[in-house]
Amino acid sequence: xxxxxxxxxxxxxxxxxxxxxxxxxxxxxxxxxxxxxxxxxxxxxxxxxxxxxxxxxxxxxxxxxxxxxxxxxxxxxxxxxxxxxxxxxxxxxxxxxxxxxxxxxxxxxxxxxxxx
Amino acid sequence: xxxxxxxxxxxxxxxxxxxxxxxxxxxxxxxxxxxxxxxxxxxxxxxxxxxxxxxxxxxxxxxxxxxxxxxxxxxxxxxxxxxxxxxxxxxxxxxxxxxxxxxxxxxxxxxxxxxx
Numbered sequence: 001x002x003x004x005x006x007x008x009x010x011x012x013x014x015x016x017x018x019x020x021x022x023x024x025x026x027x028x029x030x031x032x033x034x035x036x037x038x039x040x041x042x043x044x045x046x047x048x049x050x051x052x053x054x055x056x057x058x059x060x061x062x063x064x065x066x067x068x069x070x071x072x073x074x075x076x077x078x079x080x081x082x083x084x085x086x087x088x089x090x091x092x093x094x095x096x097x098x099x100x101x102x103x104x105x106x107x108x109x110x111x112x113x114x115x116x
Numbered sequence: 117x118x119x120x121x122x123x124x125x126x127x128x129x130x131x132x133x134x135x136x137x138x139x140x141x142x143x144x145x146x147x148x149x150x151x152x153x154x155x156x157x158x159x160x161x162x163x164x165x166x167x168x169x170x171x172x173x174x175x176x177x178x179x180x181x182x183x184x185x186x187x188x189x190x191x192x193x194x195x196x197x198x199x200x201x202x203x204x205x206x207x208x209x210x211x212x213x214x215x216x217x218x219x220x221x222x223x224x225x226x227x228x229x230x231x232x
Contacts, residue, residue, distance in 0.1 A: 031217050043204065045219035056219065091158065097217045102147070102164040105220060109158050 002026075004108035006092050012114045018080040021111045024073055025094030033093040033105060034067055034077050043091075049075065050097075082115045089113070118143045120207050122223035130231050132194055137226045139188040139205035148188045149206040149220060150179050159204065162190075195230045202227045 005024040013019055025032045033048040047057040052069045060067070064083070069075040079086055089112050093105040119142040129135055139148070147166050151159040163172045165181035165188060172179050176199065178191045188205055206220035 033219050035219075042224050043206075043220075043222040045221070048217075048219045050216060055216075059219070095217055100166070102166055103217070104161045104164055105149070106161070107151075107159040 004092055004094050004106055006090075006108040006111050008111060009109060010112045010114075012116065013082055014116055015083055016081045017115075018078065019082045019086075019113060019115075021077040021090050021092075021113070023075045023077070023092030023108060025075070025092070026096075026106055027073070029094035029096045029106075030072075031095045031097060031105075032069060032075050033095075034075070035091040035093065035107075036088045037091065037110075038088045046077070046090075079113075082113075084115045087113055087115050118145075118207060118209060118221045120205060120221050120223040122205055122226050124226060125224055126227050126229075128229045128231065129195055131196055134194065135192050137190040137192075137203055137205075137228075139190070139223055141186050141188075141205075141207045141221075143207075143209065144183070144186075145207045145209055147208045148181055149208070150188070150190055151204045151206065153202045153204065153225070155202075162203075192228075197230050197232050200228055200230045 007022045030051050034046040037043045046059045047067045049069045067077045089110045091110045092108045095103055095105045121140045123138050150162040152162055153159050163179040168183040170181045176193045181188045202225045204222050204225045206222045208220050209218050
């Protein structure tokens with residue numbers, strides 16, 4: 001199993017540019033999560049999907065951020081326009097819900113975004 | 117609003133010693149997770165704890181959950197240098213709809229340094 005795949009692994013862009021981060025969840029998983037990690041704010045949930053449908057986007061910082069999941073094997077997180085304060089590591093995670101049984105969220109390697 | 121507090125945030129200890137990391141959370145939760153993160157890396161799942169009194173062990177690490185006290189502990193026995201990392205606890209709430217998975221709320225992490 002390849003695990004959760006994210007691309008690019010590193011992204012450096014200038015303020016005002018559009019940035020698109022990509023995620024391929026583990027095959028068969030029905031939940032996909034986007035998190036952001038910064039030194040100041042730690043790990044924060046941005047948005048998550050269940051069966052490709054957004055369930056909770058209350059963590060999305062502002063309208064500059066948008067996320068889509070057009071099918072079960074692909075999701076994007078877009079920032080337009082980007083700002084220096086968006087610099088962070090963005091993680092995608094996926095899980096297979098199993099009710100009362102223990103299940104895990106598996107994290108991808110992350111995308112390190114630097115906005116100059 | 118769910119709050120997750122870990123302590124200590126920084127811990128330097130010698131090999132062979134025992135120590136405990138504490139994780140308190142503010143709202144009744146269905147499940148609690150412990151993750152490990154090495155510098156510049158992603159999050160690795162260590163334990164998923166579901167019920168009151170749950171105890172899980174893997175090597176020198178043991179995690180427990182007391183849902184009445186809203187407290188989880190991660191105990192390190194006879195620490196070795198390879199356990200140096202940042203350890204996060206995370207809490208998952210049940211979604212408002214009553215079923216399914218939810219995103220995780222993370223503590224700030226405990227940066228653990230184990231000196232040979």
